[in-house]
Amino acid sequence: MPTVSMTVNGKSVSADVEPRTLLVQYLREHLGMTGTHVGCDTSQCGACVVHVNGESLKSCTMLAAQAEGADVTTIEGLANGDELHPMQEAFRENHGLQCGFCTPGMVMSALDLVQKNPDPSEREVREWLEGNLCRCTGYHNIVKSILAGAQALKG
Amino acid sequence: MTDTGIGASVKRVEDQRFLTGNGNYTDDINRPDQSHAWILRSPHAHATLKSVDTSKAEAAEGVIAVLTGADMAADGVGGLPCGWQIHNKDGSPMLEPGHPPLAVDKVRYVGDQVAIVIAETRDAARDGAELIEVDYGVLDAVIDMDGALAGGSLVHDNVPNNRCFDWELGDKNGVDEAFSKADHVVSIDLVNNRLIPNAMEPRAAISEFDRSTGQYTLYTTTQNPHVIRLLMGAFVLQIPEHKLRVIAPDVGGGFGSKIFHYAEEAILTWAAGKVHRPIKWTAERSESFATDAHGRDHETHAELALDKDGAFLGLRVATKANVGAYLSTFGSSVPTYLYATLLAGVYTTPVIYAEVQTVFTNTVPVDAYRGAGRPECTYLLERLVNKAARELGIDPVEIRKKNMIQADQYPYQTPVALQYDCGDIPASFESALKAADYTGFEKRRAASEKDGKLRGIGISTYVEACGIAPSAVAGALGARAGLYESAQVRVHPTGSVTVFTGTHNHGQGHETTFAQLVSESFGIPIEHVEISHGDTDQVQFGMGTYGSRSLAVGGPAILNACNKVIDKAKKIAAHIMEADVSDIEFADGKFTVAGTDKEMAFGEISLAAYVPHNYPIEEIEPGLDENAFYDPLNFSFPGGAHICEVEVDPDTGTTEIVGFTAVDDVGRVVNPMIVAGQVHGGLAQGVGQAILEGCVYDDDGQLLTGSYMDYTMPRADNLPSFSVATQSVMGASNPLEVKGVGEVGAIGSPPAVVNAILDALAPLGVEDISMPTTSQKVWQAIQDSNVRQAAE
């Protein structure tokens, strides 16, 4: 089996995997990083969103081999010890999560939005979330969280 | 009073782990030497199993075992049980055909389980499954209810006309008499669209068998681990409770769909005992679509009798409900006692008669989904009332006010079995009208018209019954188990507390809300409280989380256990402080002796309870650990008013929700932040049902909405920010005075949305539309109305 190496949350990692291994399987099954979730098989729910080389994408729709040499950030890589990242903190403050399953993807997607658009409107947030499904919150508090997180990150 | 007690919007304690990727969902768990399963499922909706040849699959690389329904039958494994017995009009019991976990002689829906392949990896199991050769004898499928009732193909050979039962409730003769005196009769035909629940976490399970102890363990995505242990252990696999541990770790949403005992749980547990390896199975989303129990799916004809002034005289309802191919755990109760008992709604209709036929079809079983029966009832009533208002030329607000139960009429005995304990719907309604600026609507309509848009406003006023359930009542109605709840409050020596609850948290925030109850009760910080749930080896017993019951039934159990702790602690305090127990007062976490400055902290008493030196050992045992079981006096009855405002683009038929106001009476609010979040989520599911979501099978029983490519999930850009508020009459049927909030959003909202759309389309002559009111349907309704009007 080919060896696939990359940097995940700042650490160099390597594993021997079948070519058909998805990036999300590499993270969850080979590295034991289960914060990134799988919620569908048609690349639509966004529970698996991670950053690869600084941009959000769906780790269920990328082979691990395609991420050879890449710099990957997952939900596990955001907090500084017990101190939450400002976007994570905004989700906590604004009750932007309920069951928590979509949350990692939501947070990672939100971070890509605010790096591209530091001061988004409510409409822009709602449109950006096209690729992230949530069944619990009605999105109301997720949108509120992202707007608050954007402001916190602007400082 | 602490600042983390009842009424505070405490930030959720569970969030830290979810936000950092440290949640512990079933698929995140891996057991030593774990194997993986793939379930081979039927591609046909209805077929005999002529043969199942597993030999090639068994020989495939990495495959450990392949097991079929024949293997299960040989081991004497039982069928999946239904938890609620309904009786026919003639008093005979409903027909309950067998529900084998792995199909034996026949498959009855696309997705029905045919075989399990256990292998070293998931891919190897799936590769192996493709090598199983099944010879199906394809039969005609019955999909629509009328076709099923008309006979033809039988889903179960021993169920004539595919009718599971034919049930009634209410006063048939009284209703006939009311209709004979009516000035007006308004009738309506409605479909309550079939929905696919879609909790974001797909179902998953891991089973294992310990050969040294004979102990089985099942990790599973359930809302009620003890119920699964009871049903699976006692009825399916004959494993006694002390040899079966069921763990529901973090669960990624349920909405009802994870209440039921599913075939995969039994198959995996049984198989683990055969292969002596832990086995993991996680559903693909497409399997979730095909095999999670669906919701709703009613067809109803209803008639309302009114006098000349618009007062309701009687209601007659005939409903057909699809139960799918097999009776799921609560499949029989949802379209009966959770539905027709609410047909009075918020109105004083004096006589009501309902009949419900349930029908087997070659589709996945239908069971409880957020609201379970009450959304179907509310949709029927609120569409019918709006239609009556239109036909009689009465304002929709006025017809509701005229017929609404007034605050001073509670407790209110309805003609359909329930007694509403308390409430004040007129007050919620007034607040909602004000919050939605109902009187300013015509101005907004005119503004929209200038932009080429049709604007409409729609109302729904509702009451629901939850806090399931007073056990004696439930038993009298056919429930095969009581529905009390248990709690254990264990105070540790230094004063921190672990609460064991039989309810289950899968997004509702119990770890916070329940800790608030304890914080309030003991006057200790919330950080000193841990809520434990979801493991049958830790929690004594429990009925789980559904029917908005966790706080209304589980909460008082916790409160009662806390009170037992305080009573015992007072005795210890009295002994140590050398006072009479009647002089001991407890407040703010301190035990004091009345009229003195003597005091002891909560933690000092707990320490004394566990390391007794100076202790009343002859009067009471050491320790500070109390149990309570709580059974409510009655259901609780949340209610309220929802008002929706829409803009319809007549060129495309697209609906935009431009405003949504909900004022709900949920009784006492423990955590306002969490309560608002629960309402938001329910509203989104209600709006989803109204506008977007609908399950479609083709005539052969193939699921056309089998993925997110075709089943329209509400997305962020489909929804507005909601205006939600609570306006409560404190609950009268439990000591916490709570009512329940998990389902109100999904119950109240669909008719508000559809009434708004019909209001928008009224100027074009459109009078009816069915859910989901997709763009296509709205556009088609406009075209049909144009054609009709041209013809007239």
Place this chain on the structure above:
Amino acid sequence: MYQFNYQKAGSADEAASAVSSAEDGRFLAGGMTLIPTLKQRLAQPSDLVDLADVNDLAGVSDGGDSITIGAMTRHVDVATSNVVQSKIPALASLADNIGDPQVRNRGTIGGSVANNDPAADYPAAVLALNATVITNQREITAEDFFDGMFTTALEDGELITAVRFPVPDKAGYAKFPNPASRYALVGVMVAQTGGETRVSVTGAGQDGVFRAAEIESALSGSWSADAAKGVKMSDDGLNADIHASAEYRAHLISVMASRAVDAAG
């Protein structure tokens, strides 16, 4: 997914020969369609040849009266390209509404055009703008390229390297999304280039993207939203499914065409 061999090609020639010599080889561009297809076991290629490391396949170049977009240029890069935004804003806007942000961060124009999904957006742009598809072997006009749903003029082992779009005088795109998948239920691009009016429709046709002659002639007479909206399209040859009847799609073509004209200005 079934098992397959995976390799990265360093050049277009290497990629083409790797695919040609494999038992059943496929190019892997962004993978936004191919990987979901593999996950559902709807395809079983023997080899995937990843184009990510092929030089010179990504990027937008300004040719004055045309722009050329490399096959591996991602949707997000087309959407945010200064060249595309200034020369063919309708194309930037189209790219900005393909899929969701994560799809736009991965998906490529070459992959989309080669796949010719009947509900994809790019084929409408290629056809209405009269673009030329450039491969490692030849140049193919838009008219000759699309050949029914999921079918193109590409030969085995033939690799799209770029698409060249003539700069129109004006152009606009309007999409009515499928409510579930968000692919185009109906997407219409209108363009005027050197006196020629072209209108293409994606999402609606049983044979994939097509030109709407009725609307082209209406707009040739009068370039206005009303002219487009006034055309009553026939529903012959249009798709019908649970989301839209053929009749509804026919209606939406006129409405989306009128909105595309509004967008074009």
